[in-house]
Amino acid sequence: xxxxxxxxxxxxxxxxxxxxxxxxxxxxxxxxxxxxxxxxxxxxxxxxxxxxxxxxxxxxxxxxxxxxxxxxxxxxxxxxxxxxxxxxxxxxxxxxxxxxxxxxxxxxxxxxxxxxxxxxxxxxxxxxxxxxxxxxxxxxxxxxxxxxxxxxxxxxxxxxxxxxxxxxxxxxxxxxxxxxxxxxxxxxxxxxxxxxxxxxxxxxxxxxxxxxxxxxxxxxxxxxxxxxxxxxxxxxxxxxxxxxxxxxxxxxxxxxxxxxxxxxxxxxxxxxxxxxxxxxxxxxxxxxxxxxxxxxxxxxxxxxxxxxxxxxxxxxxxxxxxxxxxxxxxxxxxxxxxxxxxxxxxxxxxxxxxxxxxxxxxxxxxxxxxxxxxxxxxxxxxxxxxxxxxxxxxxxxxxxxxxxxxxxxxxxxxxxxxxxxxxxxxxxxxxxxxxxxxxxxxxxxxxxxxxxxxxxxxxxxxxxxxxxxxxxxxxxxxxxxxx
Numbered sequence: 001x002x003x004x005x006x007x008x009x010x011x012x013x014x015x016x017x018x019x020x021x022x023x024x025x026x027x028x029x030x031x032x033x034x035x036x037x038x039x040x041x042x043x044x045x046x047x048x049x050x051x052x053x054x055x056x057x058x059x060x061x062x063x064x065x066x067x068x069x070x071x072x073x074x075x076x077x078x079x080x081x082x083x084x085x086x087x088x089x090x091x092x093x094x095x096x097x098x099x100x101x102x103x104x105x106x107x108x109x110x111x112x113x114x115x116x117x118x119x120x121x122x123x124x125x126x127x128x129x130x131x132x133x134x135x136x137x138x139x140x141x142x143x144x145x146x147x148x149x150x151x152x153x154x155x156x157x158x159x160x161x162x163x164x165x166x167x168x169x170x171x172x173x174x175x176x177x178x179x180x181x182x183x184x185x186x187x188x189x190x191x192x193x194x195x196x197x198x199x200x201x202x203x204x205x206x207x208x209x210x211x212x213x214x215x216x217x218x219x220x221x222x223x224x225x226x227x228x229x230x231x232x233x234x235x236x237x238x239x240x241x242x243x244x245x246x247x248x249x250x251x252x253x254x255x256x257x258x259x260x261x262x263x264x265x266x267x268x269x270x271x272x273x274x275x276x277x278x279x280x281x282x283x284x285x286x287x288x289x290x291x292x293x294x295x296x297x298x299x300x301x302x303x304x305x306x307x308x309x310x311x312x313x314x315x316x317x318x319x320x321x322x323x324x325x326x327x328x329x330x331x332x333x334x335x336x337x338x339x340x341x342x343x344x345x346x347x348x349x350x351x352x353x354x355x356x357x358x359x360x361x362x363x364x365x366x367x368x369x370x371x372x373x374x375x376x377x378x379x380x381x382x383x384x385x386x387x388x389x390x391x392x393x394x395x396x397x398x399x400x401x402x403x404x405x406x407x408x409x410x411x412x413x414x415x416x417x418x419x420x421x422x423x424x425x426x427x428x429x430x431x432x433x434x435x436x437x438x439x440x441x442x443x444x445x446x447x448x449x450x451x452x453x454x455x456x457x458x459x460x461x462x463x464x465x466x467x468x469x470x471x472x473x474x475x476x477x478x479x480x481x482x483x
Contacts, residue, residue: 005067009065009090010024012062012066013048013090016059016062021050021096024047029043029044032091034081035077035078035083035084036076036078036336037080037081037335040081040084040419042087045068045085045088047090048091050092050097053171053173053179056092056094056173056206057178059090060174060204061176063090064176064446064448068088068090069449070089070449070450071090071092071200072200072450073094074095074114074115074142075095075142077136077143078146078417080199080338080414080416080417081418082200082416082450083146084417086451095143097113098115098120100113100116101113101207103125105125108213109209109210109212110124110132111208111209113207114144114145114148114208116144117141117142118138118139118147119140121144121210132166132210132212133166133213134147134157134161134163135154136152137154137322137323138324145208148208149197150163150199151413151415152413153374153412155277155317156247158245158247158372159245159248162413163196164193165211166210167210167211168183168209169184170192170205172204172205172206174202174443175444175446176444179206194439197415199450199454200450200453201449201450216281216282217284218281218284218287219279219281219308220279220280220281220287220306220307220308222278222304222306222307223269223275224298224301225274225276225301225302225303228273229253229273229350229366231301232251232273232274232275232370233347235298235300235301236343237346240371242293244293244294246280246371247280247281248277248279248371249278249369250276250320250367250368250369251275251366251370252275252277252320252323252366253350254272254273255364255365256365257272257274257319258330260320260323262326262329263322264318264326266315266319269303269305272302272303276298276301276370277317280294323365324336327378327380331381332381332382333383334378335381336379337375337377337399338376338411338412338414339399339402339412340372340408340411341407343370343373346370346373352402356395356398360391360394362379362380362391362392363380364395365380366378373408374412375399375403375412377396377399379396400426410423415454416454417453418452421452424454436455437455
């Protein structure tokens with residue numbers, strides 16, 4: 001029953017797109033079976049490679065006509081299974097749409113297609129003294145369309161905010177195939193804000209207007225090596241408590257440092273139980289003043305390195321930027337988690353993660369945005385060992401429970417995707433999830449746009465997945481409107 005509409009849809013797609021833009025070969029389809037979280041895999045039914053917004057609109061309309069689900073994918077660097085394809089559906093890959101369409105420096109804006117890489121935006125305006133502030137660790141390869149879908153952050157989100165704080169407008173293809181523009185200046189509901197971070201469930205971005213930032217007058221990067229991660233955590237609290245707002249505060253534990261050394265030879269101080277990377281930027285006088293105070297706060301570090309030169313700063317960041325991929329040097333498989341806790345809870349949560357690691361015999365390497373409490377525990381396991389994957393999943397879930405228990409969140413920037421959907425009821429009430437579903441159904445009443453992501457399936461106990469029939473309880477009680 002599924003194959004027939006998919007076969008008919010494929011024929012329709014070949015009429016819409018060039019022949020080499022519709023992929024059905026089983027071997028080539030395997031290229032797209034997962035995103036950066038390789039733990040979840042599915043071979044797509046069909047892959048299309050559109051080059052224009054109009055082509056995406058045509059593909060989505062065709063999917064609607066045949067009742068076939070579709071999933072959007074950019075560079076495939078996501079870490080929550082957000083771009084996991086459907087075996088019975090179409091995967092819409094935007095990697096060919098990589099033009100910088102306009103640069104408007106007087107208004108500090110640039111207009112780009114969704115396949116443009118994050119770093120390419122900065123490179124296009126660097127010589128004029130501007131840059132694009134959000135900087136995920138994968139910024140050399142991750143695409144801006146995926147950044148919008150996941151509301152990506154990065155090391156510098158502590159001071160400069162997430163993707164949502166740097167997007168002025170998005171042209172999108174809605175789940176029924178219409179081409180519309182969402183602008184931050186539009187009156188009424190903040191539809192742009194709702195779209196950013198919706199993980200492809202509310203449509204597909206086809207043109208994005210980003211905000212450009214002036215390059216700071218001075219930048220100083222500091223690496224502080226501590227004997228223990230607890231000492232590093234205390235330094236983080238002291239830095240923020242002193243009223244200093246660095247551009248970034250990052251931390252890596254001994255296991256993460258070991259992996260980075262094996263992968264990229266970053267030459268961090270030998271014997272460090274933790275390294276803290278702090279970047280200060282802004283007016284030169286302010287950076288000098290903050291650096292002097294930072295030296296006092298980090299007096300407990302057994303080694304302190306400072307870099308003002310761009311090449312030297314890049315050398316300090318080298319290990320941190322490669323941390324996720326680097327653990328492949330010390331483990332055959334791993335799960336990247338992404339939870340958030342209040343900064344004051346960091347020591348307790350990290351100690352609890354250590355206990356989980358010992359209890360289950362699963363190593364955990366900790367890398368995190370210490371400034372805003374965004375943890376990225378790397379749960380390491382051997383996928384050839386029977387039961388190791390299940391134990392790693394258990395530890396991974398327990399870490400998210402710790403985050404909730406301490407007043408945090410199950411995700412800071414990687415999204416929910418398919419990986420964390422089952423944890424949503426642990427953080428949100430049934431009423432919360434119902435309200436979210438109302439928004440989703442307003443955009444996508446047929447449920448074809450990236451189905452099976454974000455919400456658990458069945459979403460709530462005893463509820464059959466699918467679009468709600470009848471009047472929603474929140475509508476009936478007058479708490480919400482349904483259009």
